[in-house]
Structure formats: C-alpha cells, structure tokens
Amino acid sequence: MTAQDNQSGNPALFTPMLYVGAAIAIIAFVFSGFMLMTQGHAAFNMDANVAWGLPISTYVYFALMSSGLTLLAALAMVFGFKQYYPLVKRAIWLAIITLVAGLAVLAMEIGHTFRMLWAIPLNLQVESAMFWMGVFYLADLIFLLWKFQRMERGDWSSKLSRQVGIAGFIAVVLAAGTLALVFGMMSMRPFWYDPTLPVWFYATAALTGVAGLVFFTYLSYGMNTERMPKALRMDMEGPLPRLFLILLFITLVMFLARLTTGLYANATEVNVVWADYLLASGWFHLGVWGGILLPFVLLLARGLRQSPAIQMLAAVLVLVGMFIERLYFVVGGQVVPLFKGTWERDLVAYVPSPTEWVLTVMGIALVFALYALGERLFNLSDMPQAEPGEAEAEPEATAEARS
Amino acid sequence: MAKWGMVIDLDKCTGCQACTTACDMENDTLPGESWQDVLYYTEGEYPSGQMKWLPRPCMQCEDPSCVHVCPTRATYKDHDAGGIVFIDWDKCIGCKYCMIACPYGVRFFADEKPLVEPDLKEVFAGSGGQLWDPPGQSPDTDYRRGIGVQPKGVVSKCTFCYHRVKEAPEGVPDLDEDDPELVDYVPACVRTCPPKARFFGDLDNPASNVNKLIGNKNGIRLKDHTGNRPQVYYLGAGAGIPAFQPKS
Numbered sequence: 001m002t003a004q005d006n007q008s009g010n011p012a013l014f015t016p017m018l019y020v021g022a023a024i025a026i027i028a029f030v031f032s033g034f035m036l037m038t039q040g041h042a043a044f045n046m047d048a049n050v051a052w053g054l055p056i057s058t059y060v061y062f063a064l065m066s067s068g069l070t071l072l073a074a075l076a077m078v079f080g081f082k083q084y085y086p087l088v089k090r091a092i093w094l095a096i097i098t099l100v101a102g103l104a105v106l107a108m109e110i111g112h113t114f115r116m117l118w119a120i121p122l123n124l125q126v127e128s129a130m131f132w133m134g135v136f137y138l139a140d141l142i143f144l145l146w147k148f149q150r151m152e153r154g155d156w157s158s159k160l161s162r163q164v165g166i167a168g169f170i171a172v173v174l175a176a177g178t179l180a181l182v183f184g185m186m187s188m189r190p191f192w193y194d195p196t197l198p199v200w201f202y203a204t205a206a207l208t209g210v211a212g213l214v215f216f217t218y219l220s221y222g223m224n225t226e227r228m229p230k231a232l233r234m235d236m237e238g239p240l241p242r243l244f245l246i247l248l249f250i251t252l253v254m255f256l257a258r259l260t261t262g263l264y265a266n267a268t269e270v271n272v273v274w275a276d277y278l279l280a281s282g283w284f285h286l287g288v289w290g291g292i293l294l295p296f297v298l299l300l301a302r303g304l305r306q307s308p309a310i311q312m313l314a315a316v317l318v319l320v321g322m323f324i325e326r327l328y329f330v331v332g333g334q335v336v337p338l339f340k341g342t343w344e345r346d347l348v349a350y351v352p353s354p355t356e357w358v359l360t361v362m363g364i365a366l367v368f369a370l371y372a373l374g375e376r377l378f379n380l381s382d383m384p385q386a387e388p389g390e391a392e393a394e395p396e397a398t399a400e401a402r403s
Numbered sequence: 404m405a406k407w408g409m410v411i412d413l414d415k416c417t418g419c420q421a422c423t424t425a426c427d428m429e430n431d432t433l434p435g436e437s438w439q440d441v442l443y444y445t446e447g448e449y450p451s452g453q454m455k456w457l458p459r460p461c462m463q464c465e466d467p468s469c470v471h472v473c474p475t476r477a478t479y480k481d482h483d484a485g486g487i488v489f490i491d492w493d494k495c496i497g498c499k500y501c502m503i504a505c506p507y508g509v510r511f512f513a514d515e516k517p518l519v520e521p522d523l524k525e526v527f528a529g530s531g532g533q534l535w536d537p538p539g540q541s542p543d544t545d546y547r548r549g550i551g552v553q554p555k556g557v558v559s560k561c562t563f564c565y566h567r568v569k570e571a572p573e574g575v576p577d578l579d580e581d582d583p584e585l586v587d588y589v590p591a592c593v594r595t596c597p598p599k600a601r602f603f604g605d606l607d608n609p610a611s612n613v614n615k616l617i618g619n620k621n622g623i624r625l626k627d628h629t630g631n632r633p634q635v636y637y638l639g640a641g642a643g644i645p646a647f648q649p650k651s
C-alpha cells in the first residue's frame with residue numbers, strides 16, 4: 001500500500017499543511033535568528049534568576065512527548081501487545097518529528113550551538129546528567145529513524161527490526177529518565193529535587209504521547225473512523241482511549257500527591273512555590289484541572305470515551321494543559337531567589353519574551369509541517385500483515401489488554 | 404600547591420560595597436552582573452528585626468556542583484591553581500546548567516536584558532565577540548580561565564583574581580595587602596576593603612593567618628548543608644542566611 005491509496009494521506013489537507021507549516025517554521029526561525037543576531041540573548045527574558053525559561057520547557061515538552069510516543073509504540077514492538085500495531089508507525093514518525101522540533105528549539109536557546117557539537121563529545125563529562133541526556137536522546141533518535149526505515153521496508157519483525165525496537169525502548173527509558181534527573185538531582189533546587197521524578201516524567205510523557213497520537217490520527221482521517229483501516233478503527237475505539245484514561249488517572253494521582261506534599265512541606269522553596277506561585281496562577285489551574293482532571297472526567301464514561309469528538313477534545317486539553325504544566329515546572333524550580341538577599345525581595349517574576357514565544361511557534365509549526373510531510377511520503381497507518389498463527393494470538397492479546 | 408581561601412569578618416564589614424566596585428573595575432563586569440556583591444537581608448520583625456549583610460564572591464567550593472553538571476568540562480576546578488573553579492570561555496556552550504546548580508547564585512550569563520539603564524552593551528558596543536568594550540579595559544585576558552571581558556553566549560564568575568594571585572611567590576601563607584611585597588597579588592576585593600574585613604591565604608598551610616582566623620574565631624561556611632564545602636569562610640555573629648519569605 002502506498003501513501004496514495006492510503007486514505008489518511010489526504011492531499012487536500014496535507015499539502016497546504018506542509019507548506020503553511022514550513023512557511024511558519026521558516027519565518028519563525030528567521031525572526032528569532034534575526035533577534036538573536038541583533039539583540040543577543042537579550043531577546044529572551046531569562047536572567048540570572050530564571051536561567052531556563054520557555055524555550056527549555058518547550059524542549060522538555062516535545063522531548064517527553066516523543067518519549068511517550070516511543071513508549072506507546074514499545075507496547076507492540078517490545079511487549080507484544082499486538083493490538084497496538086496499527087498505531088506504531090504513526091507513533092514512531094511523530095516521535096521522530098517531535099524530538100527534532102524539541103532539539104531545534106533547544107538549539108536556538110543555548111549560547112553556542114555549534115560549539116556544543118564538538119565540546120560535548122570531546123570532553124566526555126560523564127558526571128553531568130545533561131551529558132547523558134544528550135547521549136541517550138541521540139541514541140533514541142538514531143534507533144527511531146532506523147526502526148522507521150525497517151518498517152518502511154515492510155520489515156516489522158525480523159530479528160534485526162525487533163532488536164532495533166528493543167534498543168530504542170531502552171534508549172528512550174534512559175533518555176526520559178535522565179532528562180528528569182537533570183532537574184531531579186538538583187538538591188539546591190528543592191522544588192525539583194525528587195528521586196521519583198523520572199516516574200512523573202514517564203507518566204506525563206506517555207500521556208502527552210497518547211494525546212498527540214489521538215490528535216494526529218483523527219486529523220489524518222478528518223475525525224472519521226469509517227475511513228480508517230479496520231484494525232486502526234478498533235484501536236481508536238477500544239484500547240487507545242482506555243490507555244488514555246489510565247494514563248490520565250495515573251497522572252492525576254501523581255499530581256495530587258505532588259500537590260499535597262508541596263503544600264504540606266514547611267520548606268519555603270517548596271511550599272512557597274506551590275502556594276504562592278503555581279496555585280496563585282490562573283494559567284496553572286487551567287493547565288492541571290483543564291488539562292488533566294477534565295479530560296479524565298470526559299473519558300470516564302464508556303459511551304463518551306468512544307466518541308472521536310470527545311477523544312479529540314481530551315487530546316487537545318491534555319496537549320495544551322501539559323504545555324502549561326511543563327512551563328510552570330521548569331520556572332517553578334527557579335522562582336524562589338537563590339542567595340540574592342533583598343536584591344530580590346519577592347518571588348522572581350518571569351514572563352516569556354515575544355522571541356521565546358516565536359521559538360515555541362517554530363517548534364509547533366515544525367511538527368505540523370513534518371507530520372504533513374510524513375503523511376505525503378509514507379503510509380503512516382501501515383501495519384504488519386498477519387503472519388500464520390497470529391490470527392489466534394490476536395484475540396488473546398486483545399482480551400488481555402481489555403481486562 | 405596552595406589551596407586559596409578567603410575569610411570575611413562580618414563583625415568588621417560595613418556593607419560599603421567597595422569590594423563590589425573594585426571587582427567590577429578589575430574584571431570589567433557589566434553593571435549589576437557583579438561577580439562579587441554584598442547581599443542585604445532582613446531577618447525577623449519589629450521589634451526584634453535585624454538588618455544583615457554579607458559579601459558574596461564565588462565560594463570556589465571544594466566539591467563544586469557547578470563542575471559536576473557542566474556537560475563540556477568548561478567549568479573545572481584547578482587544583483594546580485589553588486583550587487580555584489574556572490570557566491573555559493572557549494568551551495562553554497551557554498547551557499546555563501551551572502547557574503541552576505550553583506547554590507550560591509554567583510554565575511552570570513550577562514548576555515541578557517540590561518539590569519541597569521543605559522545599556523552599556525549598546526553604549527560601548529562590543530567587538531571581537533566581547534559583550535562590551537569597556538573604556539580602559541583591563542589588560543589581563545585568559546579565556547581558558549574566564550578572565551577578561553566576558554564574551555557573548557557564555558557564563559562568567561569570580562576567579563579569585565587569579566591573574567593577580569598567580570604572580571604571588573610560591574609558598575606564601577597569606578596574601579596580605581599590608582605587605583608591600585605582596586600587595587599587587589592580592590584579589591581586588593581584599594585589597595580594597597576599607598575596614599580590612601577580608602583575608603586571603605592558603606588553607607593548606609597550617610601557619611596561615613586565614614587558618615588561624617577560622618580556627619580561633621569560629622569560621623563557618625554558608626549553606627554548608629549543600630555539601631559544596633566553600634573555600635570562603637565567614638566570621639562574626641551575623642553569619643547565616645534567613646529563610647526566604649515572600650514580601651507580603
């Protein structure tokens with residue numbers, strides 16, 4: 001099957017999406033590049049207090065969405081839940097492009113992007129979590145591309161293809177976990193300091209990954225499940241929304257635990273951040289209640305859960321809500337001024353600059369453009385042809401997942 | 404090799420900021436991006452409120468968290484240079500992880516919105532990659548140690564005035580500005596301090612005055628719970644930092 005006879009590769013949608021997305025990404029790139037050349041990093045609102053702002057939280061958002069998509073694909077590729085196969089190829093493509101978008105935003109943020117390319121590999125600072133994050137995300141990207149290439153060739157389950165899938169899974173677990181530890185190991189930043197932070201990152205990564213997959217799958221089929229291949233339609237009606245609900249539940253429970261601990265703690269760097277920064281912001285409330293609780297409630301009832309419109313709504317709520325949460329998480333670790341005395345008498349005020357927002361728009365536009373490109377070039381709904389003997393295994397696996 | 408340390412006596416410090424000014428001049432830092440600053444704190448409330456202050460250079464920590472996190476080894480602790488923590492400006496990629504990881508908030512990206520108007524980066528526009536071309540720029544430049552006018556896209560911090568200290572004769576226990584033989588090698592902040600509240604010497608030399616001061620006058624390290632073990636010690640009854648309280 002080629003992209004042409006695959007109903008999802010709708011040229012009426014994806015050709016304009018490709019060009020418009022690419023145009024926006026290029027304009028955003030040129031604009032932010034121009035601002036950086038003329039104003040330097042003064043084009044950003046970061047300072048000695050808030051050293052990491054919106055571009056970093058955007059990177060974290062995309063990198064984790066990519067990781068979540070890979071974790072989702074691993075359900076079929078590594079753990080043998082075959083009913084997820086119809087989602088795998090699209091998930092891997094989305095994982096590639098969201099990681100690329102995240103890295104593109106990161107590259108525009110740091111002081112010396114090109115120097116990074118030699119200074120990190122040549123100096124091998126193995127003590128730095130950031131070093132390992134780079135190593136693991138690079139490995140992750142390579143395995144994702146390799147796996148996608150195998151799938152493109154119709155090789156879903158040769159020994160090599162399976163091994164690449166497993167290697168990719170290991171890389172992504174290490175990558176997302178290390179990204180969490182970049183924050184979680186900072187004992188001088190008590191709001192972040194948390195040995196279980198990787199678990200929170202895995203859960204929310206998987207949540208945003210599923211939301212991204214729901215969003216883009218429905219986009220590809222114009223919200224019409226009738227046009228989907230049967231196996232994909234079955235996924236969109238059963239296992240995927242159920243997984244979505246479970247992940248929302250896990251995220252909600254973990255969030256409430258974080259919230260309770262944060263508010264209960266006497267330590268100012270934790271308590272003040274929760275009470276006077278996060279909960280004092282309407283945006284944060286919108287992000288977590290609108291982006292976690294509301295979609296959870298929406299998907300609770302089975303009838304609603306199967307509705308494409310409700311799934312799409314829940315996906316959009318999660319994608320927006322978690323974007324807000326990531327920003328507040330990254331900035332929250334820095335709003336209590338560190339060793340500044342009365343030079344900073346209050347919580348540090350930080351609002352992203354227009355250039356920072358443009359970088360975020362660049363990342364989003366890049367994802368849309370590359371997704372459209374993927375839809376034009378590949379059949380993202382492709383899946384392995386059932387092999388002899390698998391016909392029996394299938395219902396069993398499905399039953400397992402449903403139980 | 405010596406292990407350079409600083410002792411700051413808060414019972415003598417008047418909070419005059421002469422050290423900060425001397426440091427800014429010596430190292431050509433931009434206004435507000437002071438490698439050495441005096442921090443003021445209020446502690447408690449009426450009728451027992453206190454006003455406190457403490458000068459804050461880089462602590463040149465013995466176990467520096469900034470070094471551990473730096474992905475390029477641009478930040479490094481040089482035991483052959485008295486244990487001073489340097490930033491190699493040719494290696495720094497400006498990721499700012501060190502600014503996140505330093506518990507003492509003593510690192511500066513400076514390539515940012517001006518803290519003080521007018522923006523001297525515009526008034527004295529920088530050439531050759533420098534953030535600015537200060538009038539009367541100091542002659543000392545050593546990018547491998549983060550000495551000179553800060554270039555764009557990298558992080559900077561206090562170097563204990565290594566460009567001065569490195570010229571000191573081998574084996575001296577202390578660099579005392581009252582000694583005419585040594586005065587030129589003393590860090591700018593120590594040399595300038597009007598009430599002589601700052602002392603600089605070799606923490607590895609049992610005969611050094613800094614060791615005696617720490618031992619005899621209850622020297623403490625600030626935020627010692629972080630485990631960074633500063634090479635800067637504070638004396639005096641006011642040494643300590645109140646917990647953060649948002650302005651209500």
Ligand code: SF4
Pocket residue numbers: 461462463464467468469470488504505506507508509510560631
């Ligand atoms: S005070 Fe900060 S910058 Fe200086 S050595 Fe310690 S951790 Fe590094």
Ligand code: SF4
Pocket residue numbers: 472473474475476477478490494495496497498499500501502557558
């Ligand atoms: S900003 Fe420079 S010195 Fe600091 S951690 Fe990054 S590369 Fe190292």
